[in-house]
Structures are given as C-alpha cells and as structure tokens.
Amino acid sequence: MRRTALFVAVLAGTLLVPAGPASAHGGEAPDATAYRTEVTGLSPAEPGLTVRTVEAGARLELVNRTGRTIEVLGYQGEPYLEVRPDGTYENVNSPATYTNQTLAGDTPVPAGASPAAAPQWRRVSTGNTVRWHDQRTRWLAEGLPPQARADPSRSHKLRDWVVPLREGVRTFEVRGTLSWEPPPTAWLWWVGALTLGAGLTALGRRGARWLGPVALAAGTITLGYAVTRLSLGVAGQAPAIVAAALAVAAGVLTLLGRTPFLLALAGALLAIFGGYADADIFGQPIVLFPGPGWLARTAVLVAIGAGLAMAATGVLRLRAAPISSDHD
Numbered sequence: 001m002r003r004t005a006l007f008v009a010v011l012a013g014t015l016l017v018p019a020g021p022a023s024a025h026g027g028e029a030p031d032a033t034a035y036r037t038e039v040t041g042l043s044p045a046e047p048g049l050t051v052r053t054v055e056a057g058a059r060l061e062l063v064n065r066t067g068r069t070i071e072v073l074g075y076q077g078e079p080y081l082e083v084r085p086d087g088t089y090e091n092v093n094s095p096a097t098y099t100n101q102t103l104a105g106d107t108p109v110p111a112g113a114s115p116a117a118a119p120q121w122r123r124v125s126t127g128n129t130v131r132w133h134d135q136r137t138r139w140l141a142e143g144l145p146p147q148a149r150a151d152p153s154r155s156h157k158l159r160d161w162v163v164p165l166r167e168g169v170r171t172f173e174v175r176g177t178l179s180w181e182p183p184p185t186a187w188l189w190w191v192g193a194l195t196l197g198a199g200l201t202a203l204g205r206r207g208a209r210w211l212g213p214v215a216l217a218a219g220t221i222t223l224g225y226a227v228t229r230l231s232l233g234v235a236g237q238a239p240a241i242v243a244a245a246l247a248v249a250a251g252v253l254t255l256l257g258r259t260p261f262l263l264a265l266a267g268a269l270l271a272i273f274g275g276y277a278d279a280d281i282f283g284q285p286i287v288l289f290p291g292p293g294w295l296a297r298t299a300v301l302v303a304i305g306a307g308l309a310m311a312a313t314g315v316l317r318l319r320a321a322p323i324s325s326d327h328d
Contacts (some may be wrong), residue, residue: 009282030056030103031234032284032293034148034183035158037137039176047071051174055233056288057138058103059131060163060174071166072132075099078115079166081130088125093117093210100133105140110243137176141205144317156180189297193275197312204313208263211313212255215266218306219247222274225289225299232288240277243269243307250310260317267310275304 037057042049048066053059064070064083073095076082082089090097093113101107124130139145139158147156156179163174204211223244230237243266250266253259278300281287289296 015081027279030058030288031278032038032281032287033057034181034285036179036181036286037176038179039174041175043163043173043175046172051163053137053176054131056286060134060137061129061131062174064128066167068167072130073164073166073171074115074136076115077164079119081132082121083128083130085128086126086320087123088127088130089121089123091119092122093120099135102177103133105133105135134163136163137178139178139180145180148182150184154182161245168243181285182285183285184293184297189282189301190279193301194303194308197302200306200309201312204309205316208254208260208313208317209257211263211310212251213309214306215247215251215254215263217251218270218274218302218310219244219249219251219266221299222247222270222303225296225303226274228290232290234288236277238302239269239273243273246270247274247307247310260314264311264314264318267307267312267314271304271307271311273308275302278302 005020023143033056035057037053039052039060042051046066048061048064049070050065052061054061062070062072062081062083067085069082069084071079072081072083074091074094076095078094078096079091080096080100081091082096095109095113095115095321098107099105100111143149144152145156147157147158157182158178161176161178163176165172165174200211200214203214222240226237226240226244230241246262246266247270250259250262254263281293282299285293287293
C-alpha cells in the first residue's frame with residue numbers, strides 16, 4: 001500500500017538524519033546526570049573574572065574581563081590554559097590539554113607532553129571565554145558513591161573541589177562542590193505518559209478533529225524543548241525537530257478534517273523521537289535544560305502521550321476509511 005510505504009520511508013529517513021557535530025562550546029554535554037557540580041566562588045575574588053559550570057556540570061566556563069592574562073593550571077600545577085586580552089591559548093605540552101579533550105578523560109597523552117616541559121602555546125580562540133572539562137570537579141569512580149549506596153533517598157555532598165588559577169606570580173582558586181542527587185521516580189512519569197495517551201485516544205475516538213489542538217500543542221512544546229536542548233549542546237535533536245514540525249502540520253490538517261495518515265505518522269515520530277529518545281531523563285534528577293527538571297520531564301511526557309494518541313487515532317481512522325479505487 002502506498003501509505004504504508006510512505007510511512008516506512010519517512011520513518012527510516014528520520015532515523016537516518018545525522019545528529020551533527022556539537023558546537024565548539026557544546027562538547028559532550030550529557031542529557032541528564034545525578035551529579036551536581038557547583039562553583040561557590042573565587043578565593044580571593046577577582047573583579048572582572050567569573051567562573052561557572054555549564055552543560056550540566058560537564059565543563060567549567062571562565063570569562064576574563066580583567067584586561068590581564070589569567071592562567072588555568074593543570075593537574076600537576078603546570079600552565080594549561082591562558083586567557084589573554086587577545087584570545088585564549090592552550091599549552092600543547094600540558095598533559096591536561098589532552099586529558100580534558102573528552103568528558104571521560106581518555107585521550108592518550110603524547111610522550112612529549114610533560115608538566116616539566118616549557119610551555120608551548122597554541123591559540124584556540126580570539127575571545128576571552130574558555131570552557132573545559134576538568135576531572136577535579138567530577139565523580140570519577142565506578143558505581144554510586146558510598147553515601148548514595150547507604151542512603152539513596154536524599155542528597156549527599158561528596159566533596160569540595162579546587163581548580164588553581166594564576167595571574168603573574170599571584171595564585172588564587174576556583175572553589176566548588178560536588179553533590180549526588182536522588183533520582184526521581186521514573187515509573188510515575190511513564191504512568192503519566194501512558195495515562196495521557198489513553199485519555200487522548202479515547203477523546204480521538206469521539207472525533208479526530210479533537211486531536212488537532214493536541215497535535216499543535218504537543219508539536220510546539222516538543223519543538224521548543226528540542227531547539228533549547230540543541231542550543232545547549234545536546235546532540236541528536238534533529239529527529240525530534242522534524243517530528244515536532246510534522247506534528248504541527250498534522251494538527252492544522254486535522255482541524256481541517258484531512259489526512260489521518262499524517263496524524264498517524266506524526267504521532268509515531270513524536271512519541272519515538274520527541275519522547276522515548278529522551279525518556280532517560282525520567283530517572284535522572286539533573287537535566288541539561290534552563291528550567292527545572294520537572295518541566296523537561298513534562299515535555300517528554302507530553303510527546304510520548306500525545307504522540308501515542310495521535311498515532312492510534314490516525315490508524316483507527318485509516319482502518320475505518322473506505323478503500324479508494326487506486327488501492328492506496
């Protein structure tokens with residue numbers, strides 16, 4: 001059947017949409033995590049210099065507006081980064097330059113890179129802002145921290161951390177904390193998504209046009225959520241954006257009493273790529289999203305529930321429609 005063939009083709013094409021590389025400031029931003037990394041301050045404070053965590057704690061961001069050169073020191077006290085008035089430089093002889101290339105810190109360090117070697121600077125940016133992974137701020141051991149294993153029902157401060165900085169001969173520190181947060185109850189979010197899907201499907205049985213506003217709303221919510229995540233460095237959002245756009249189109253056409261096929265197709269894609277693909281955040285407390293975690297989880301819940309209802313209603317309408325003379 002033509003409709004079935006088109007459905008499979010669009011689904012396969014969406015699966016194959018490349019996620020694309022992360023932006024230069026995106027890196028390996030995690031979807032969600034149980035570890036909260038926070039900067040508590042500079043000691044001593046330095047006017048014009050700010051440091052914060054970004055990408056759900058995956059990186060530190062330093063902004064230097066002092067007009068002077070600020071140096072970030074590596075794991076053995078060697079010069080690692082310099083943020084100068086004319087740009088940002090990294091020391092290719094610092095082991096930290098290679099260790100910090102990935103979140104896991106697993107990039108091989110060349111034999112010539114040594115904390116005892118004279119710095120060799122390479123400019124990486126003309127700006128006065130730099131972001132980097134820093135193993136000193138992260139939980140590196142396998143499995144849960146002992147405190148979390150002993151009592152997984154509450155938050156635990158794991159440790160304080162320090163990243164040393166230098167300006168000329170003067171040294172100072174970025175200070176912060178690393179904590180573990182208890183996960184939300186994932187199954188409750190799944191129950192909510194499936195309950196929403198069942199309720200909207202029942203509404204769709206009264207008339208497909210009832211799902212027009214649902215598709216419009218769900219598509220708009222998913223589009224906003226996916227675009228926001230993409231802007232924050234979370235890769236793989238292209239399929240969700242395509243699914244959201246199709247859902248909006250399906251909502252408009254459904255209100256006009258047309259194309260149950262598009263409603264079914266958009267609903268399936270929305271549930272899969274706008275919802276299920278991000279459903280791991282149901283079980284993680286800290287989500288890479290500018291708002292609260294519950295808001296991100298609600299967006300995913302809506303995509304799953306509304307998508308399932310749209311797909312089910314569209315399929316039921318297609319089955320009830322008379323077969324046309326060209327057998328499509």
